[in-house]
Amino acid sequence: MTDLPMPQSGAAPVPKSSLMVADTRTRRRNAAEKRFRLYGAGAIGVALIALVVLLTSIIGGGAGAFRQTYLSIPVALDAETLDPKGNRNPDEMSKVLTLSYGKVLDRAVDAAVGSSEIEITDLSEKDISSLVSKEASAQLRNRVLADPELVGQTVDVNVLVNGRIDGYFKGRVTMESAAADANTSPQQLMLADALKEQGMLVTRFNWNFITNPDASDQRPEAAGVGVAILGSFYMMLVVLLLAVPIGVAASIYLEEFAPKNRWTDVIEVNISNLAAVPSIVFGILGLAAFINFAGLPQSAPVVGGLVLTLMTLPTIIISTRAALKAVPPSIRDAALGVGASRMQSVFHHVLPLAMPGILTGTIIGLAQALGETAPLLLIGMVAFVREFPAAPPEGLFDPASALPVQVYNWTQRADPAFVERASGAIIVLLIFLFCMNLLAIFLRRRFERRW
Amino acid sequence: MYDINRAESAVTQQDIKISARNVQVYYGDTHAIKDVNVEILDKTVTAFIGPSGCGKSTFLRCINRMNDTIDIARIEGQIRLDGEDIYDRRVDPVQLRAKVGMVFQKPNPFPKSIYDNVAYGPRIHGLARNKTELDEIVEKSLRGSALWNEVKDRLDEPGTGLSGGQQQRLCIARAVATAPEVLLMDEPCSALDPIATGQVEELIDQLRSEYSVVIVTHSMQQAARVSQKTAFFHLGNLVEYGETDDIFTKPQDSRTEAYISGRIG
Numbered sequence: 001m002t003d004l005p006m007p008q009s010g011a012a013p014v015p016k017s018s019l020m021v022a023d024t025r026t027r028r029r030n031a032a033e034k035r036f037r038l039y040g041a042g043a044i045g046v047a048l049i050a051l052v053v054l055l056t057s058i059i060g061g062g063a064g065a066f067r068q069t070y071l072s073i074p075v076a077l078d079a080e081t082l083d084p085k086g087n088r089n090p091d092e093m094s095k096v097l098t099l100s101y102g103k104v105l106d107r108a109v110d111a112a113v114g115s116s117e118i119e120i121t122d123l124s125e126k127d128i129s130s131l132v133s134k135e136a137s138a139q140l141r142n143r144v145l146a147d148p149e150l151v152g153q154t155v156d157v158n159v160l161v162n163g164r165i166d167g168y169f170k171g172r173v174t175m176e177s178a179a180a181d182a183n184t185s186p187q188q189l190m191l192a193d194a195l196k197e198q199g200m201l202v203t204r205f206n207w208n209f210i211t212n213p214d215a216s217d218q219r220p221e222a223a224g225v226g227v228a229i230l231g232s233f234y235m236m237l238v239v240l241l242l243a244v245p246i247g248v249a250a251s252i253y254l255e256e257f258a259p260k261n262r263w264t265d266v267i268e269v270n271i272s273n274l275a276a277v278p279s280i281v282f283g284i285l286g287l288a289a290f291i292n293f294a295g296l297p298q299s300a301p302v303v304g305g306l307v308l309t310l311m312t313l314p315t316i317i318i319s320t321r322a323a324l325k326a327v328p329p330s331i332r333d334a335a336l337g338v339g340a341s342r343m344q345s346v347f348h349h350v351l352p353l354a355m356p357g358i359l360t361g362t363i364i365g366l367a368q369a370l371g372e373t374a375p376l377l378l379i380g381m382v383a384f385v386r387e388f389p390a391a392p393p394e395g396l397f398d399p400a401s402a403l404p405v406q407v408y409n410w411t412q413r414a415d416p417a418f419v420e421r422a423s424g425a426i427i428v429l430l431i432f433l434f435c436m437n438l439l440a441i442f443l444r445r446r447f448e449r450r451w
Numbered sequence: 452m453y454d455i456n457r458a459e460s461a462v463t464q465q466d467i468k469i470s471a472r473n474v475q476v477y478y479g480d481t482h483a484i485k486d487v488n489v490e491i492l493d494k495t496v497t498a499f500i501g502p503s504g505c506g507k508s509t510f511l512r513c514i515n516r517m518n519d520t521i522d523i524a525r526i527e528g529q530i531r532l533d534g535e536d537i538y539d540r541r542v543d544p545v546q547l548r549a550k551v552g553m554v555f556q557k558p559n560p561f562p563k564s565i566y567d568n569v570a571y572g573p574r575i576h577g578l579a580r581n582k583t584e585l586d587e588i589v590e591k592s593l594r595g596s597a598l599w600n601e602v603k604d605r606l607d608e609p610g611t612g613l614s615g616g617q618q619q620r621l622c623i624a625r626a627v628a629t630a631p632e633v634l635l636m637d638e639p640c641s642a643l644d645p646i647a648t649g650q651v652e653e654l655i656d657q658l659r660s661e662y663s664v665v666i667v668t669h670s671m672q673q674a675a676r677v678s679q680k681t682a683f684f685h686l687g688n689l690v691e692y693g694e695t696d697d698i699f700t701k702p703q704d705s706r707t708e709a710y711i712s713g714r715i716g
Contacts, residue, residue, distance in 0.1 A: 260522055330559035334622070336520065338572035338629055339549035348571070349561055 058426050064170040065424025068206035068221065070158035071132055071195065073112040077144060078104055079152040088148040101144070102137035105129070105159065118194040122187045131188065131195075133160040135215060135222035160208075161201065163221040163417040165192045169203055172416060209424055213386045214401065214409070220417030223410070225425050227385050231301050231400030232370060232432075234392060238305020239312055239369050244362055246309075247316030254317075255324040256346045275314035282311045283375030291379060298380035299399035301389065307379060308369040315368060319361020323354040356447040363440035367433050373404040381405050403429045468493040468633060468663040469514060474528035476509055476518065483509050485687040487528075491633075491680070496655060496664045498678035498695065500671055502715065505684040507667045511635050514665065515551035516544040532633070549576050552626030556638040558618035560610035560625070565602050568610040568621055569593060572629035588628055596624035597654050616647025623654060627662075634658060636666040640673065652677050671711055675699055683707045685715075 017023055022030070081100050085092050106129035113120070113128050120128070136159045143157075144150050164184040167173035175186045195201045212224025258264045286307035290296045296303050327350045335345035351358075376382070381402050389398035401409070403425060410422035469491040476484035484506045491497050499507035509518065516537060518524040530537050537547050549572070560568050569589045572578075579585035589606070593599040598620045602613070610621050619639055626634060636655070640648040655677050658664050668674050674681050675695060682692040683704075691698060691707045702708040709715045 328559075330555060330557055331561065332520075333517070333553075333555055334559040334561060334625075335571075336517065337515070337548060337553035337555065338575075338625055339545055340571075340575055341545045344575055348575075353562065 058423050058430070061420060062423025062425075062427045064172070064420045065209050065427075066206050067170065067203055068208065069161050069166045069169050069201055069203045071109070071112075071161050072156065072158050072200055072202050073108055074154050075105065075108040075140070075157045075159075076111075076154045077151050082144060083148070083151045088151060090145050090148050093148060093151075094145055096141075098138050098141050101141045105132060105137050105140055108157075109159070112200065113191070113195070116195070116198050116200065118191065118198070120191065122185075123191060127185070127188060128191070131161055131165055131192065133162050133219055133221045135219045136160045139222075158202070160221055161192075163219070163415065165189070165201075166221050167417055167420075168192060169196070169201075170420070172420065209421075210428070213388065214384060214406065215386075216384075217413055217415065220413075220415050220421060223418070223421050225403060225406055225428055227388055228401040228403045228406035228425065229428070230389060231304070231381070231385075232403045234301035234389065234396055234400060235305040235308055235402060236366060236370060237392065238302055238396065239308050239366060242305070242309040243312045243316055243365065243369075247313050247362075247365075248320050248358060250313075251317045251320035251324060252346060252351070255321050256350065257342065271314050271317055275318060278374075279311055279372055280374040280378065282307050283378030285310065286375060287378050297397055297399070299383045299385065299401075300397045301400050301402075302396040303379050304376050304381050304402060305396070307375045308372060311372065311375065312365040312369045315365040316362050319364070320354070320358045323357025323361065324350060326357060327353045352447075356444045359443045359447065360440045363436050363443070367436045370432060370436070371404055371429065373402075373408055376402050376405050377408070382409060384409075403432070466493040467491070468533065469665075470531045471510075471513075472529040472531075474510070474513060474526065474530060476506070476513060476527075477525040478509075478521070479523045483687055484513070487689045489682060489689055489692055491663060491665060493663045494659060494661070495680055496659050496666060496678040497680040497682065498674035499665065499667045499682050499684060500669075500674045500710075501684035501690075502710065503669075506687040507682075507684040508637050510684070510689075511637055511665060511667050514633070514635055515548045515553055517548075517553065519544055549629050550631055551633045551635060552629060552631035554619070554622050554626050554634065554636045554639045557642050558615055558622055560613070560618050560621050562609060562611050564607045565593075565610045565613070565621060566606040569624050569628045572625060576629055578628075578630065592624040592628040593621075595627050595658075596620045597650065597657075598624055614647070616643050616650055619643060619647070619651055620654065623651070623658075627658070631662065633663045633665065636664065638667050638669060641669060648673070671699070683710065685710070 079086065081104060082096055083093050084096070106125075109129045109132055110125050139160065140157060162184070164173050164178070164181065165188065168178070168189050169192075173181075173184070173189070175189060178184045178186050178189050192201060208222070209224045210229070211226045212222060213227040214224070215222040254264060254267065286303060290303045290306055291298055296306075331349050331353065332345050335349045336342075340348065381400070382405050383399060383401070385399050385401045387399070389395035389400045407422050407425045407429065410418040410425065467490045469489075471487055471489045471491075474484055474487045475482065487510060499511060501507050512518045513526055513530060514532075514537075518526060526538060532547070532551065536542070561571065563571075566589055569592050570579075570585055573585060573588045579588055590599060590603075593602065598617060601617060602608075602621075610618065613621060619642075623634075623639075639655075640651050643651065652673065655664055655666065659679075666674075666677065678695045680693070681695040681698040683690045683698060683702075683706075685706050691702060691704045693703075698707060699711055702711060706715070
């Protein structure tokens with residue numbers, strides 16, 4: 001590998017060589033360099049291929065989550081069923097169960113299919129009405145309760161269709177698989193095809209995937225990452241508010257003010273060790289300290305945030321200290337030389353110069369925390385949460401989910417439609433991480449100054 | 452541009468500004484400065500010369516307590532500024548450093564505008580009551596360091612964008628702006644080319660009228676050109692201290708003689 005000079009034996013006469021001909025040593029050196037470049041290019045190539053495979057598999061699997069099929073039909077909102085008292089009072093109307101809305105919807109679907117002059121073979125009314133999602137009646141109920149004046153009218157509704165039919169248009173469900181599936185049949189799919197031709201089935205961008213909460217096992221078509229995004233956002237808020245000030249203050253103290261003795265050495269080694277502790281250990285710590293001892297609620301973003309703070313602190317401290325160390329000592333001397341105190345020299349001169357490094361480290365720490373799953377499983381963030389948490393600060397104590405946990409959750413479910421949702425959630429997560437890294441690069445460029 | 456005779460110009464005042472008594476400095480186990488006694492005069496340029504590692508910079512940094520920032524450094528003895536012991540427990544080094552300014556070996560302007568570089572010291576010491584006064588201090592300091600005419604139209608530009616010699620004069624302006632009584636210079640010209648060196652040396656000679664200037668230098672020619680008093684350090688000892696002319700023409704100690712004639716160092 002290395003080019004140590006060969007021991008010269010005695011006084012062997014060295015023949016005169018020409019510069020036009022490369023000698024053996026030069027040739028060997030050049031060959032070694034060429035080989036090394038090839039290794040490097042090979043390593044980069046392997047990494048790039050892995051990245052491309054990863055992205056294509058995730059985007060190929062998850063892009064479907066962002067498109068959703070709806071049945072666009074007129075629905076007659078029967079006043080008798082939906083508002084028995086007839087006073088359009090939302091409080092009274094909320095006593096009408098989702099079941100009644102389901103009946104209204106079933107009738108509307110049957111009527112729409114009946115009037116469309118499509119030839120129907122081997123399909124009962126129940127088969128036809130089960131084209132729509134079980135979630136559709138609940139969505140209709142929410143819409144009516146929000147606007148009671150709709151009762152008695154006939155409104156155009158985009159009804160969420162069942163996950164199997166949705167999957168058929170995304171290529172996940174085929175005639176063969178439908179024949180073997182108790183939840184759907186080839187006849188249903190043929191009806192769906194016919195409805196599509198009539199323009200009653202439409203596929204469009206699925207905003208609900210981003211805004212909806214999670215849905216139960218039977219309704220993958222209604223599941224979304226809304227609660228998970230909010231929960232992750234709240235946790236990032238907690239991490240930002242706790243880890244950044246504590247981490248930056250700790251590193252400034254350790255780097256600029258603390259005496260260099262055995263104690264600070266011990267602290268330094270332990271901070272480095274903390275950075276290497278597996279994240280699940282922090283989960284157990286959080287369970288013991290924050291939930292069992294301090295009595296904070298389970299599944300709450302505040303607990304998740306605290307655990308992730310503990311996990312992110314070493315990362316932030318190490319990168320901040322590295323950034324402070326990189327500021328040339330001549331700047332400190334200059335400030336002290338004109339009579340600035342230690343604190344003035346740090347806050348007026350050292351910290352602004354270290355800022356890009358500190359910001360980059362912090363954002364990388366945050367990104368790491370955003371993608372962390374294991375510790376959240378232990379503090380109950382894995383729970384099935386349908387309710388959106390309230391606005392902070394109270395909302396920090398409400399149950400919520402988190403993006404990576406939602407991915408984990410969905411991959412555990414039986415319906416293959418959830419695989420698509422899980423990949424979709426991964427895409428959302430990757431977009432967030434990508435944006436955070438872009439922000440880190442932007443801040444670095446913005447604050448970078450030469451000295 | 453410069454001739455040795457310049458240094459012979461009469462030393463007008465002979466007040467003792469700084470007096471050091473039995474100063475010892477230890478870096479951990481290393482005895483870096485051994486029993487130094489010296490009296491530095493006001494309105495005079497005093498040069499510290501000697502081979503590398505002889506302790507001249509260390510001693511210079513004792514005068515404004517910059518060695519306090521080094522954990523393992525330990526100082527014994529007394530250094531008096533105008534009769535007051537600067538290592539007394541009641542002395543705040545921050546206040547001392549406002550009185551004893553320092554210019555470093557490598558030009559180290561802050562990565563801020565030229566104006567902010569000079570204005571920083573007066574700002575933190577509250578020397579100006581308003582913007583006009585601050586502007587005056589900045590202009591006076593930049594004029595004092597012979598930089599005003601070169602930078603007066605671009606005070607908002609970064610100080611780091613100036614040439615090496617200009618940067619060093621900016622650092623001198625920054626030190627002068629806090630209205631110090633003593634200016635310490637640690638090899639201020641070692642990173643500069645001969646022309647910039649000439650400009651800084653000329654400046655040092657002008658500064659003599661207002662300050663007591665102590666300059667550490669590697670170059671014996673420079674010591675001869677700019678200083679009236681010279682101290683020769685060797686292996687942590689102050690070997691010889693006297694009028695610059697005497698040191699260079701009739702050194703008392705054989706080590707001084709060996710050094711200035713180029714046989715050691």
